[in-house]
Amino acid sequence: MSEIKSILSQLDCVAKNPRRQLDMIIDGGKNVVGCLPVYCPEELVYAAGMIPFGIWGADGKELSKAKLYFPAFICSVLQSALELGLEGAFDRMKAVMIPVLCDSLKCMGQNFKAGVPQVEFLPVIHPQNRKTEAGQEFLRSQYMKLRKRLGEIGTPISDEKLAEAINIYNNHRRVMREFSETAAKHPELISASERSAVIKSGFFMDKAEHTKLVERLNLLCGAEPVVPWDGKRVIVTGILADSSSLLSIFEKNGIAVVGDDVAAESRQFRTDVPVTKDPIEGLARQFADMEGCSVLFDPEKKRGDMIVKLAKERKADGVIVLLTKFCDPEEFDYPFLKRAFDAAGIPSILIEVDRQMVNYSQAETAVEAFREML
Amino acid sequence: MNGKYAMGIDIGSATSKCVLIGKDGNIAANSLIASGTGTAGPSMAVEAAFGKLGVTRENISAIVSTGYGRNSFPGADKTMSELSCHARGAYHLYPEAKTVIDIGGQDAKVLHISNGALSQFLMNDKCAAGTGRFLEVMSHVLQLDISEMSEAGARAEKPLEISSTCTVFAESEVISHLSRSASINDIVAGIHKSVATRTAGLVKRLGVIPEVFMTGGVARNENVRHYLSRELGVDIKTSPLAQYAGALGAALFALELTNNKE
Ligand code: SF4
Numbered sequence: 001m002s003e004i005k006s007i008l009s010q011l012d013c014v015a016k017n018p019r020r021q022l023d024m025i026i027d028g029g030k031n032v033v034g035c036l037p038v039y040c041p042e043e044l045v046y047a048a049g050m051i052p053f054g055i056w057g058a059d060g061k062e063l064s065k066a067k068l069y070f071p072a073f074i075c076s077v078l079q080s081a082l083e084l085g086l087e088g089a090f091d092r093m094k095a096v097m098i099p100v101l102c103d104s105l106k107c108m109g110q111n112f113k114a115g116v117p118q119v120e121f122l123p124v125i126h127p128q129n130r131k132t133e134a135g136q137e138f139l140r141s142q143y144m145k146l147r148k149r150l151g152e153i154g155t156p157i158s159d160e161k162l163a164e165a166i167n168i169y170n171n172h173r174r175v176m177r178e179f180s181e182t183a184a185k186h187p188e189l190i191s192a193s194e195r196s197a198v199i200k201s202g203f204f205m206d207k208a209e210h211t212k213l214v215e216r217l218n219l220l221c222g223a224e225p226v227v228p229w230d231g232k233r234v235i236v237t238g239i240l241a242d243s244s245s246l247l248s249i250f251e252k253n254g255i256a257v258v259g260d261d262v263a264a265e266s267r268q269f270r271t272d273v274p275v276t277k278d279p280i281e282g283l284a285r286q287f288a289d290m291e292g293c294s295v296l297f298d299p300e301k302k303r304g305d306m307i308v309k310l311a312k313e314r315k316a317d318g319v320i321v322l323l324t325k326f327c328d329p330e331e332f333d334y335p336f337l338k339r340a341f342d343a344a345g346i347p348s349i350l351i352e353v354d355r356q357m358v359n360y361s362q363a364e365t366a367v368e369a370f371r372e373m374l
Numbered sequence: 375m376n377g378k379y380a381m382g383i384d385i386g387s388a389t390s391k392c393v394l395i396g397k398d399g400n401i402a403a404n405s406l407i408a409s410g411t412g413t414a415g416p417s418m419a420v421e422a423a424f425g426k427l428g429v430t431r432e433n434i435s436a437i438v439s440t441g442y443g444r445n446s447f448p449g450a451d452k453t454m455s456e457l458s459c460h461a462r463g464a465y466h467l468y469p470e471a472k473t474v475i476d477i478g479g480q481d482a483k484v485l486h487i488s489n490g491a492l493s494q495f496l497m498n499d500k501c502a503a504g505t506g507r508f509l510e511v512m513s514h515v516l517q518l519d520i521s522e523m524s525e526a527g528a529r530a531e532k533p534l535e536i537s538s539t540c541t542v543f544a545e546s547e548v549i550s551h552l553s554r555s556a557s558i559n560d561i562v563a564g565i566h567k568s569v570a571t572r573t574a575g576l577v578k579r580l581g582v583i584p585e586v587f588m589t590g591g592v593a594r595n596e597n598v599r600h601y602l603s604r605e606l607g608v609d610i611k612t613s614p615l616a617q618y619a620g621a622l623g624a625a626l627f628a629l630e631l632t633n634n635k636e
Binding site: 347349350361362365366368369372373 | 442454455456457458481491492493494495496497
């Protein structure tokens with residue numbers, strides 16, 4: 001039991017101190033490349049002997065310089081990420097990869113280039129038509145470009161090294177999926193905040209090390225008896241679910257997160273990279289294989305049904321939609337989601353979240369009412 | 375726990391409401407004080423209700439507090455969210471209600487009731503537009519008492535358009551109408567229409583299931599109800615006790631608490 005707590009607090013400490021973590025990695029002699037939402041080919045960075053480092057903004061960051069670049073209606077994830085960049089928080093990184101998966105991200109790349117010229121900007125350009133051969137070919141060529149440049153910044157990337165990196169990442173994905181199941185079985189051992197910290201810490205660590213710790217955690221928790229949970233079980237969906245205020249409201253109300261469809265959580269590790277002869281092909285294929293994400297083009301809109309299925313599997317009492325304010329892709333998906341939940345008879349609520357949010361009293365009322373309703 | 379009455383207290387942002395019910399679930403006393411959380415309002419409301427029946431805390435079997443200030447009320451046996459309480463209270467006042475629209479001092483909520491309990495809900499954003507506060511600000515600008523607003527709106531001949539949803543912008547829009555000497559009645563009707571449109575948007579997002587019942591302070595404004603009913607294309611019912619729905623719901627939960635304990 002004490003080892004479980006000690007791993008949880010170790011990962012919590014990492015999740016809460018990305019800055020210190022960054023310095024530690026760099027002082028330890030490794031180079032770091034920042035990775036913005038939503039998907040970056042981290043395996044390429046890893047194969048070049050560097051550590052990919054997640055940049056998803058920061059809660060409660062006061063925005064001042066970023067306002068020169070962004071209008072107010074850009075999501076707080078990018079506003080706060082840019083503010084960090086303008087403050088010099090990424091100066092020790094070798095480069096920052098910025099995908100263009102939503103309209104806000106498109107502006108982010110340009111703003112980053114203009115405002116943070118001291119850090120190399122690497123655009124990650126994904127095709128809209130992910131599944132067509134043309135789309136795949138385009139993506140492979142983009143990944144080849146990145147492979148070349150990352151190989152120059154770090155060490156050249158051979159096929160073997162890339163295959164090895166993919167293997168390490170797939171292993172991490174598997175362990176994280178197992179963790180999500182473990183947390184669902186043991187809400188008494190892993191609280192909503194701890195669950196979030198375990199996942200978030202993965203953004204700031206060498207994936208191989210993170211895998212080891214989480215694997216050990218899964219093993220230890222798995223050996224504990226399953227005890228009945230008298231609180232409520234929910235699935236969360238959205239871009240982020242890491243607000244400490246919100247998570248403590250969940251805990252106060254006896255709500256356990258038994259699964260998620262959160263971009264910064266499960267969407268990162270739901271889909272493995274297929275092992276192919278040419279590892280670049282595998283990386284590109286993974287992008288076509290991913291499903292149920294607001295920023296990935298999907299004419300069938302499978303996301304709602306996927307969440308319904310997850311809710312049933314995990315015996316969830318309901319779904320909490322955490323809508324990141326000013327995130328168009330998520331806002332467009334919401335009506336589809338709501339319809340799917342209603343059709344399946346799954347209770348759901350919508351809570352708008354924002355990295356600059358300080359007053360959680362309305363969210364608290366909503367969570368309380370939801371708990372009373374379930 | 376042998377008190378005769380169960381008590382519900384709804385501590386809102388602008389008002390405090392207290393309801394005492396007997397074992398039969400009927401309202402024995404109710405009170406409303408026009409100051410809300412963080413003031414002496416809640417205790418004054420309790421005193422007023424106690425005073426009507428000549429009772430003290432001893433005679434109360436259980437207390438449930440609800441509303442924005444629910445967590446700061448000492449002596450509550452339990453707190454419940456105002457959404458559950460409004461659903462419960464509205465159902466008690468009007469058992470046919472399936473959709474409840476509650477416009478309070480600082481927020482607007484829409485709820486669905488099924489089998490007498492809350493089944494779905496939606497709240498407005500953290501913004502005063504379309505709430506009681508909005509009407510209050512406008513009544514100050516127009517130098518009307520908030521209770522005169524409904525009648526003024528009803529007397530309108532050509533309701534104006536207030537297009538800004540933001541309270542601050544709407545205020546300057548109203549002032550510019552005033553400076554063009556538009557009729558106060560027409561301006562008031564425009565304000566009510568804008569509250570109705572904004573609220574209707576929220577209601578439609580959740581879905582309109584008749585019958586529709588309105589609670590909260592703004593429910594007393596018949597002119598707002600008129601425009602809202604036009605926007606939604608359904609009749610909107612209310613009750614003279616609509617403002618007490620939250621406190622009544624809380625009292626009913628308190629009664630349940632008593633019965634469970636006995
Ligand atoms: S997907 Fe949404 S949250 Fe993410 S960067 Fe784009 S707008 Fe912001």
